[in-house]
Amino acid sequence: MSAPFVEAVSVSKRFGGVQALTDVSVAFSPGEVHCIVGENGCGKSTLLKVISGAYRPTSGQVIVAGTAYDHLTPRQALSAGVEVIYQDFSLMPNLTAAENIALPGSVAGGRRLYSRTAARALAERAVVRLGVEIELDIPVGELTVAERQLTAIARALAHEAKFIAMDEPTTALTWKEVDALFAAVGRLKESGVALAFISHKMQEIFSIAERVTVLRNGGVVTSGRPDEFTHASLAETMTGRGSQSFDRVAPRNKGRAPALKVSGLGRDPLFADVDLEIGQGEIVGLAGLLGSGRTEIAEAICGVKPAQTGTIEVLGRPVEIKALADAVKAGIGYVPEDRLTQGLFLDQPIGDNIVATHLPSRRGFLSPQSIERRKARVVRDLRIKLGKLTDPVRSLSGGNAQRVLLGKWLLGEPKVLILNGPTVGVDVGSKFDILGVLNAQSLQGLGVLIISDDVPELISMCHRVLVVRSGRIVRELSGDQLREDTVVEAVTAS
Amino acid sequence: MPERFRKVLLTMGTRASFIRLLVVAVGIVVVFGILKPAVFLSGQNLQYVELASPEVAILSLAMALTMLTAGIDLSVVSIANLSGVVAALIMTNGHQSPGLAMLAAFGVALACGAVNGLLVGYKHVPPILATLATGQLFSGLALVASGGTVVKGLPEPFTRLALLTVAGIPLIFWVMLIVAVIIGVVVAKTPLGFRMRLVGANPTAADFSGIRRARVLLATYVMSGALGGVAGLIISARAGGANSDYGSSYVLLAVVIAVLAGVDPEGGYLTVAGVVIAAIAMQLLGAGLLSLSVSSHVVNICQGLLLVTMVLLNTWGTALSGLFQRRRVIA
Numbered sequence: 001m002s003a004p005f006v007e008a009v010s011v012s013k014r015f016g017g018v019q020a021l022t023d024v025s026v027a028f029s030p031g032e033v034h035c036i037v038g039e040n041g042c043g044k045s046t047l048l049k050v051i052s053g054a055y056r057p058t059s060g061q062v063i064v065a066g067t068a069y070d071h072l073t074p075r076q077a078l079s080a081g082v083e084v085i086y087q088d089f090s091l092m093p094n095l096t097a098a099e100n101i102a103l104p105g106s107v108a109g110g111r112r113l114y115s116r117t118a119a120r121a122l123a124e125r126a127v128v129r130l131g132v133e134i135e136l137d138i139p140v141g142e143l144t145v146a147e148r149q150l151t152a153i154a155r156a157l158a159h160e161a162k163f164i165a166m167d168e169p170t171t172a173l174t175w176k177e178v179d180a181l182f183a184a185v186g187r188l189k190e191s192g193v194a195l196a197f198i199s200h201k202m203q204e205i206f207s208i209a210e211r212v213t214v215l216r217n218g219g220v221v222t223s224g225r226p227d228e229f230t231h232a233s234l235a236e237t238m239t240g241r242g243s244q245s246f247d248r249v250a251p252r253n254k255g256r257a258p259a260l261k262v263s264g265l266g267r268d269p270l271f272a273d274v275d276l277e278i279g280q281g282e283i284v285g286l287a288g289l290l291g292s293g294r295t296e297i298a299e300a301i302c303g304v305k306p307a308q309t310g311t312i313e314v315l316g317r318p319v320e321i322k323a324l325a326d327a328v329k330a331g332i333g334y335v336p337e338d339r340l341t342q343g344l345f346l347d348q349p350i351g352d353n354i355v356a357t358h359l360p361s362r363r364g365f366l367s368p369q370s371i372e373r374r375k376a377r378v379v380r381d382l383r384i385k386l387g388k389l390t391d392p393v394r395s396l397s398g399g400n401a402q403r404v405l406l407g408k409w410l411l412g413e414p415k416v417l418i419l420n421g422p423t424v425g426v427d428v429g430s431k432f433d434i435l436g437v438l439n440a441q442s443l444q445g446l447g448v449l450i451i452s453d454d455v456p457e458l459i460s461m462c463h464r465v466l467v468v469r470s471g472r473i474v475r476e477l478s479g480d481q482l483r484e485d486t487v488v489e490a491v492t493a494s
Numbered sequence: 495m496p497e498r499f500r501k502v503l504l505t506m507g508t509r510a511s512f513i514r515l516l517v518v519a520v521g522i523v524v525v526f527g528i529l530k531p532a533v534f535l536s537g538q539n540l541q542y543v544e545l546a547s548p549e550v551a552i553l554s555l556a557m558a559l560t561m562l563t564a565g566i567d568l569s570v571v572s573i574a575n576l577s578g579v580v581a582a583l584i585m586t587n588g589h590q591s592p593g594l595a596m597l598a599a600f601g602v603a604l605a606c607g608a609v610n611g612l613l614v615g616y617k618h619v620p621p622i623l624a625t626l627a628t629g630q631l632f633s634g635l636a637l638v639a640s641g642g643t644v645v646k647g648l649p650e651p652f653t654r655l656a657l658l659t660v661a662g663i664p665l666i667f668w669v670m671l672i673v674a675v676i677i678g679v680v681v682a683k684t685p686l687g688f689r690m691r692l693v694g695a696n697p698t699a700a701d702f703s704g705i706r707r708a709r710v711l712l713a714t715y716v717m718s719g720a721l722g723g724v725a726g727l728i729i730s731a732r733a734g735g736a737n738s739d740y741g742s743s744y745v746l747l748a749v750v751i752a753v754l755a756g757v758d759p760e761g762g763y764l765t766v767a768g769v770v771i772a773a774i775a776m777q778l779l780g781a782g783l784l785s786l787s788v789s790s791h792v793v794n795i796c797q798g799l800l801l802v803t804m805v806l807l808n809t810w811g812t813a814l815s816g817l818f819q820r821r822r823v824i825a
Contacts, residue, residue: 304702328704342702345695347762356692356703361685408703 004029004063005194006082006163011050011060013043020046022219023060028163028194033185035197035205035226038215038238039399039427044198047215048165051196052084053077065162081162087171089152093141097134098123101155126158131187132180144290146177153184164188165196170204171425174290174453176492182208200427202231203456214238239429256280257316259447260332260416262301265310270296271471274310278416278447283438285458286451287491288468294451295337297468298418301449302334303327314415328357333409335402337420337451343405344393351375351389353404358412378407382437399430406434416447423457435461455484467491511756512768514807518800519775526782533785543777544663545656545732548670549574549725551773553744554751555677556721558769561752562681563714564694564761565614565621569606569629571744573722576636577603578729578736582645585652592652600723606632607719608712615711629745636738644737648730656731666728670770673724678766680717690714694761751776754804776800 004027013021021043028034036044049055051062053074062072064080091100102119120136127134132150140148149169156164170178185208188195199205205212206226213223214237221237229237258277265274271293278284288294300307303321312319312330319330327334336342345353351372360370375389382403386396393404402422409417422438423431438461442448452458458465459482467475467490475490526534533539553570560567581599584590606628613624658665681687689710693700700707730736753759754776755768776797783793 323706324701324704325706334702336702341696342698345692345699345762348692348695352688352692356699356705359685359688364685365683366685366688 003066005065006051007063008047008051009061009063009068011047011057011062013046013050013055014058020218021050021057022217024215024218024220026213026220026223028196030162030192030194031189032210033189033195033197033208034211034213035199035209036213036215037199037205037234039429042215042238042427043218044215045167046218048084048086048167048196048198051077051165052082054084078159081160082165083156083159083161083163084165085149085152085156085167085169087167089148091140091148091152091155094139096137097140097143097147097151097154098136100140100151101126101136101158104155104159122158123154126154129157129187129191130154130184132184144177146173146180146290149173149177149181150184153188157188161193163194163196165198167198168200168425169197170199170201175455175488176289178204200425200431201454202234205234206231216240235428238427239432258313259315259445260301260449261313261316263311263313265297265300265307265312267296267300267305267307267309269471271300271468274471274473276449276466276473278449280315280415280445280447281442282464283442283448283450283462285462285465286449286468287453287455287458287465287487289491292468293471294468295420296471298334298420298449298451301327302332302418304334304336328412331412331415333357333412333414333417335405335409335417335419335422337424339398339401339405339425344401346394347392349390350384350386350393350396350404353393354378354408355411357408374411378404378411381410382407383433397427397430398425399427399434402426402430402434403437406437410437410441414446416449417441418449418451420451422450422452423454431457455487458487459484469493511804511807512765514804515755515768515772515775518804519771519778522775522778522782526778526785530782530785534782539781539785541664543774543781544667546780547774547777548664548666549728549732549741550744550747550751550777551670551770552673552721552725552728554748554755554769554773555674555766556718556725557748558752558755558757558764558766559677559681559690559714559721560621560625560718561757561759562694562761562764563690563711564697564759565625565711565714566749566759567610567625567715567718567722568622568745569610569625569632570718570722570725570748571741572629572632572636573603573606573719574726574729574744575736575738575740576606576632576639576726577723578726578740579636579640579645579738581652581727582648582730582736583639585649586645586647592649592655595652596727599727600720603719603723603726604716605719606722607716610719611712611715614715615708633738640736640738642738644735646735648734648736653731653734656728666732669724669728673721674766674770677717677721681764681766686710686713691762691764694758694763696762747776750801750805754801 007027009025011021011024024047036047038044046055050057053072053076056071061068061070064072064077064082069076095103098120101123123136127136130150130153134147134150134154135143140151143151153164169181173181185195197208209226211223212226212229214221216238259280260278262274262276266272274297286294296305299305301312303324303326306322312321314330314332321327321330324334340346345356354375355371360367360374379386384400384403386400393401396404422434426434438448450458450461464476464478465482465487466473467477477486477490553574556570557567577599580602581595584595584598585592610625610628613619614621656666660668689705692703692705693707693710697707729740733740751772752769755765755772757764757769779797779800780793783796
C-alpha cells in the first residue's frame, strides 16, 4: 500500500466546553475508499472540516502530501488537492454546470478574464474523466440532486483534486443514482485519488469501502477492513448498544374499516388510478425511484398538492381534502421529505415546533398549560435530547430534529401517518428509536405509510410494500416476496 | 420581585436589541435632562412627545405586524390618509356625526387591508410590490376624494379628541397604549399570533404544518389596515384636517422604528413593547434636540445617525458579542 496522501495525527478539537474530537488519527491513501461512520454528533463532520482547513485543531497535526501542518488553512488544503464536498455541495444555482465546474479553478488561478470555451472544455474533460453524463449548459438549480452531486465531484476533479471527501453523498439519491455515483467513485479510485466517504447506510458502507473507521463521541472506536465486520457488529460499534430488530406483527384490526382507503386518485400528469388501502395497525411501504410519483401521491393524499380525481376515506368515512389543514382534521398526518425546509421552523424554539400543528386553544386564546404539557409529553415519549425547550430547533441533531417532527404529528393522534423518508440523515440509534415509535403506534391502530429509499428499512418495517412506477402502483409485495432483491428489482424494472 | 421582573422582561423580549433600545431611550432622557433640564423636562415638552408619538407608534406597529410574517406594508400611511380624508369628508360635506365618520373611516381601512391581504395571501404577490401598488392606489383615491386640497373645518367635537386628557395624559396616548396591549395579546396569546410568527419564520414549513397561510396573511394585513385607520383618525384630529399626502415620510420612519425595536424584517420575531418604546425614543430625541434650539435638519441627521448605529448593532451585535466572549476565553 502506498503512503497516505492525507493524514490526521492525534487531532483534538474543542468548541468552548464541548470536546468534539479526541486524539483522532486517520489516514487516507491514494486509490482507497475510506468510510468514516458513526452516529450524528460523533465528530465526522468536524474531522472533515479539520482536514479541509476550515477548523483549526486544538491539538494535533494534519499531514498533506508529506507536509505536516499545525494549522492548515483552507487555501493550503485546496492548493494541495484536498477537496471536501459538503452536503449542500456549495454550488451556485444560477450558473451552468460547466461554469460551476470551471469557475473556482480559474478564480483561484488568478485569471481575470473568463473564457467560455476554455471553461466548457475544462468542464467536459472533468465530466469525461468521471465517466458520467451531466447537462453542462443548463443552470445547476435545474439539475437533479444526483446531477448536482456529480457536478460537485467534477468540480473537484477539475481542480486536480488528489483527495476527495464526501459528506453523506447518497442522502438524497435514489438507488439508480447511487449506482452511478459509486461507478464514478470506482473510476476515481483507479486513477489514484484518495477518497473519504461519510455515510450512515450499512449497505453502502459494505459495497464501497475498503477501509472503515468508526467514530463515537469524538474518538476512533475501531478501524478495519469491511470484511472484519457484519452489519450487526458495525451498528453495535457505532451506537455502543446491542443490535436489535423488529418482530413484525400482523395487524390486529383485520375486518375493521381501513385506516386509509384511496380509490382512483389522479393528478395529471404526475400519477393516475392510484388505489391503496392501509389497515388499522398496518405499516405499508411505498417504494419507487425519484420522480416515479411516490412523493406526489403522498402529497395528494395529505392535501399539499391535492388530487384532481379520486376519493379518500379515513376509517370508512369519505373525506374531502383540498389542503393539508383538511387532512389534519380528517386524521391524516404527513412527515415531509425535506426536514430542514419543509418540516421545521429552524430558528423557532423546539417547543413551538412541537405544537405548530396541534395547538391547544380555548375561546380564541392559547392555553399555556396544555401547550406546556404537550411539549413535555412529546419530549418524554420520543426521548428527545435537548438543552431547553426554548432553544432553536436548529441546535438539534438530525435524529432529534426528526423526533420533533414525528412528535408534532403524533400529538394529534392521527389515524394515518404518512412519512416521506423518515430516517434520511438520521443516525443509527435515532433511526431505531423512530422506527420503534412507529411500530408501537401501529400496534395501537395507527395506519402507517412509509416512503423510503432504504430497502432494508422497508423490509424490516412493512407488512406490505407497494411499488410505484411512472405514477402508477404496479406491484404489491408481501410475505415471502418481501426481500431486498425482489423490491430492488420491482422498483428498477422498466 | 426580581424573578417577576425577569419574567416581564422575558415576555417583552430578551434579545440584546431590546436591552440596547432601553439603554438608548434612558440615555436620551438623561443626556437632555442634564443639558437642558428646564426645557426638556418641562410638562410642555412631555406633552408634545405624548401627542406626537401615538400616530407614529401605531403606524410602526402595523409595519411590525406585517414584518412578523416576513412581509411589509408600504401602503399603511396611504390607508391612514385615505381613512382620514373619508372621515373628514363625511363630517364636513356630509354633516354627519364624528362617530359615524370614524366608523366609516375604520371600514375603509379594513377594506384596504383586506385588498392587501388578498393580494399577498391568496394571489401570492410579493408584499413589497403588492403594498407599493395599493399604496399608490389608496393615495390616488384619497387625492381624488379630497380634490387635492386639505379637507378643513372639521367639527370641534372631533378635533377636541386630540386635546382631551384622561388622568393627565392625552386621550390619544391612551389609545396608543390600548392598541399596543391588544396587538401584544394577539401576537403572544392567540393561535393567530403564533401562526403569524411561524408563517414569517418559514412559509413552506407553515404549509407543511397544516397552517392556512393565506388566511393568516389576510388577517395580518387587515389588522395592519385597521391600525392605519386608527392612525389616520388621530392624525386628522390633531391636524384639524385631512389630505392625501400627509406624513409620506412616515412609511420609512415606521419601517425604521420597527427595525430599531429589533423586529426581524425576515420574519418570526416581534416585540410590541419595543416598537412603542422605539417610537417614543425617536420623538424624545427630536424634542431634546429642538430644546437645544438646533434646526430641524439637524434633528433629521441625528435621528438618521441613531438609526444607522442601532441597525448596525442589531446586525453585527451577535458577531461583536461573540468576539468579546472569545477574547475573554483567551485572556
